[in-house]
Amino acid sequence: MVSSSTARPAAPAGAFWLLAGAAAAAAWWVRRRKQARRAAALPLALTVHRPITELADELGQHEEQLLADSGLDGPLELAAAPGTFGTEIRVRLPEGDGPTRAQARQSLRLAKQLLETGSTMPPDRPVTRRRTVTSIPLEVAIRRAGKGGRL
Amino acid sequence: MRALQWIGVNHLEVGTVPDPVIEHPQDAIVRVHRTVTCGSDLHLLAGYIPFMRSGDVIGHEFVGEIVELGGEVRRHAVGDRVVVSSFVACGRCWYCAHELYSLCDNANRNPAITENLWGAAPGGCLGYSHAMGGYAGSHAQYVRVPFADVGAFRVPDEVDDARALFASDSAATGWMGAQLGEVGPGTTVAVWGAGAVGQMAAAAADLRGAEHVVVIDRIDDRLDMVRTHVRCETLNDRRDDVGAALLELTAGRGPDVCIEAVGMEASGGPVENVVDRVKHQLRLQTDRPAAVRRAIYHCRKGGTVVVLGVFAALTDAFPLGALMNKGLTLRGAQMHGPRYIPHLLDLMARGDLVTEHLGTHVMPLEEGPEGYAMFKHKRDGCVRAVFLPES
Numbered sequence: 001m002v003s004s005s006t007a008r009p010a011a012p013a014g015a016f017w018l019l020a021g022a023a024a025a026a027a028w029w030v031r032r033r034k035q036a037r038r039a040a041a042l043p044l045a046l047t048v049h050r051p052i053t054e055l056a057d058e059l060g061q062h063e064e065q066l067l068a069d070s071g072l073d074g075p076l077e078l079a080a081a082p083g084t085f086g087t088e089i090r091v092r093l094p095e096g097d098g099p100t101r102a103q104a105r106q107s108l109r110l111a112k113q114l115l116e117t118g119s120t121m122p123p124d125r126p127v128t129r130r131r132t133v134t135s136i137p138l139e140v141a142i143r144r145a146g147k148g149g150r151l
Numbered sequence: 152m153r154a155l156q157w158i159g160v161n162h163l164e165v166g167t168v169p170d171p172v173i174e175h176p177q178d179a180i181v182r183v184h185r186t187v188t189c190g191s192d193l194h195l196l197a198g199y200i201p202f203m204r205s206g207d208v209i210g211h212e213f214v215g216e217i218v219e220l221g222g223e224v225r226r227h228a229v230g231d232r233v234v235v236s237s238f239v240a241c242g243r244c245w246y247c248a249h250e251l252y253s254l255c256d257n258a259n260r261n262p263a264i265t266e267n268l269w270g271a272a273p274g275g276c277l278g279y280s281h282a283m284g285g286y287a288g289s290h291a292q293y294v295r296v297p298f299a300d301v302g303a304f305r306v307p308d309e310v311d312d313a314r315a316l317f318a319s320d321s322a323a324t325g326w327m328g329a330q331l332g333e334v335g336p337g338t339t340v341a342v343w344g345a346g347a348v349g350q351m352a353a354a355a356a357d358l359r360g361a362e363h364v365v366v367i368d369r370i371d372d373r374l375d376m377v378r379t380h381v382r383c384e385t386l387n388d389r390r391d392d393v394g395a396a397l398l399e400l401t402a403g404r405g406p407d408v409c410i411e412a413v414g415m416e417a418s419g420g421p422v423e424n425v426v427d428r429v430k431h432q433l434r435l436q437t438d439r440p441a442a443v444r445r446a447i448y449h450c451r452k453g454g455t456v457v458v459l460g461v462f463a464a465l466t467d468a469f470p471l472g473a474l475m476n477k478g479l480t481l482r483g484a485q486m487h488g489p490r491y492i493p494h495l496l497d498l499m500a501r502g503d504l505v506t507e508h509l510g511t512h513v514m515p516l517e518e519g520p521e522g523y524a525m526f527k528h529k530r531d532g533c534v535r536a537v538f539l540p541e542s
């Protein structure tokens with residue numbers, strides 16, 4: 001008797017925790033989505049180690065190509081970076097259809113390489129001896145390695 | 152060409168791969184004379200850096216001869232005998248301009264992997280996984296050297312290949328350890344690890360005028376070797392009471408600078424070992440930091456701990472309390488090769504820095520897998536196995 005009366009609340013308690021867990025997960029997911037949407041509204045930004053005066057000139061020559069490659073509708077915003085860092089470049093992505101953030105990231109990274117070193121480094125080349133199921137996540141990570149990240 | 156390839160965890164093979172070609176106008180192609188194993192490769196071999204593709208060519212410490220140049224290389228000519236920095240750097244970004252070459256913004260072709268893992272991507276490294284740029288390594292007949300004007304250095308005629316080889320990576324790393332610790336006259340330095348990196352850190356500390364240098368390991372061959380070539384004392388932590396010895400040497404203060412040159416596969420005390428290994432294998436932590444724990448514990452109040460060993464991501468039982476309450480400075484880095492290599496080559500030419508004894512076993516590249524087995528298990532007094540791709 002005693003044991004059954006103490007055992008009974010166990011089921012509702014389990015269900016409560018399950019529900020609470022599901023609610024927390026849902027709240028987390030909604031928060032992540034909101035954060036991601038807010039992040040997507042921010043411009044992409046990086047710093048190029050060149051003085052702004054020099055860069056403004058040179059970007060005149062590259063900007064069209066850069067924007068065409070990435071499908072951005074520009075313009076690039078330039079600002080002098082603090083201290084010795086050089087120049088900050090920001091690009092606002094157009095609303096709606098258009099280049100994905102991933103493509104734009106790749107283009108901006110290549111633009112920085114071009115502006116700082118004069119050329120771009122070609123991507124990693126595969127020479128694979130053995131493909132296995134466990135290597136699939138790595139292949140995906142490498143494929144996204146220029147387009148993903150925190151830029 | 153023939154090359155030593157990573158096939159899978161604890162599995163290397165020598166195979167035939169395409170010859171490298173100039174892919175970028177600042178590249179050079181180098182015919183490899185000598186290329187050597189590094190403790191960092193053991194972490195790849197053991198699978199603790201899970202960004203290797205089956206077939207990747209490993210190796211990042213080497214000396215050779217330039218056989219082909221891209222159109223924009225200015226400082227080199229075909230035929231130059233060069234030693235090359237293991238880390239790849241562009242020479243032009245903010246980090247390179249501040250001599251923080253291993254942090255180069257433009258040398259890692261796969262930045263997203265480490266941006267997501269660490270918050271920002273360091274530069275690239277030859278033969279060191281796709282997280283570090285996916286460059287083919289030097290355990291091969293030929294290797295492509297990106298940004299050759301920045302990373303490759305002409306070896307003075309007085310310095311032979313056997314000595315110059317170690318300027319690539321281990322001597323530069325050791326020198327960086329002493330430099331990050333600001334070692335100079337009057338400093339007492341303790342170094343954990345008597346592999347090539349620890350031995351070179353001890354040599355650098357001595358050359359920079361340290362008062363006392365103490366090297367700690369558990370392999371007597373290695374401790375004997377460092378005592379033979381560097382003015383230092385040694386402790387075997389399986390036999391000696393390291394803490395008591397360090398306190399006695401410094402009259403109760405503790406070493407001013409503690410350099411950790413062991414890395415993520417460190418071994419510790421018996422219980423610590425079991426706990427660390429189980430967590431490591433279950434991927435509950437990615438690193439086993441036994442030597443870092445000791446370096447922090449033994450460092451004097453207000454001193455500096457320098458982490459030269461390679462770590463992948465996360466570690467447990469980190470002595471943050473000792474670090475904070477003793478007011479320590481903690482520093483670490485992948486080595487900034489181009490910053491140190493010219494000076495190291497000068498020291499080598501003058502005979503002040505001797506390194507060739509580190510290459511305890513010299514063998515044809517075809518015997519690479521056996522060379523690594525010997526190096527991994529520290530068999531037959533092996534400190535580093537040197538491969539000759541031309542024989």
Ligand SMILES: NC(=O)c1ccc[n+]([C@@H]2O[C@H](COP(=O)([O-])OP(=O)(O)OC[C@H]3O[C@@H](n4cnc5c(N)ncnc54)[C@H](O)[C@@H]3O)[C@@H](O)[C@H]2O)c1
Nearest residue numbers: 190191324344346347348368412413414418460461485486
């Ligand atoms: N920062 C850099 O740029 C850089 C460059 C090269 C190598 N490394 C790293 O430096 C580390 C050492 O490299 P190496 O080639 O000399 O390796 P190694 O494997 O030859 O030597 C490591 C030594 O540490 C000793 N050891 C293990 N646990 C210890 C402990 N608790 N206390 C004292 N000694 C201990 C081993 O007995 C061994 O002699 C590795 O992690 C490597 O990845 C870093």
Ligand SMILES: [Zn+2]
Nearest residue numbers: 189191237320
């Ligand atoms: Zn190395």
Ligand SMILES: [Zn+2]
Nearest residue numbers: 241244247255
């Ligand atoms: Zn750079």
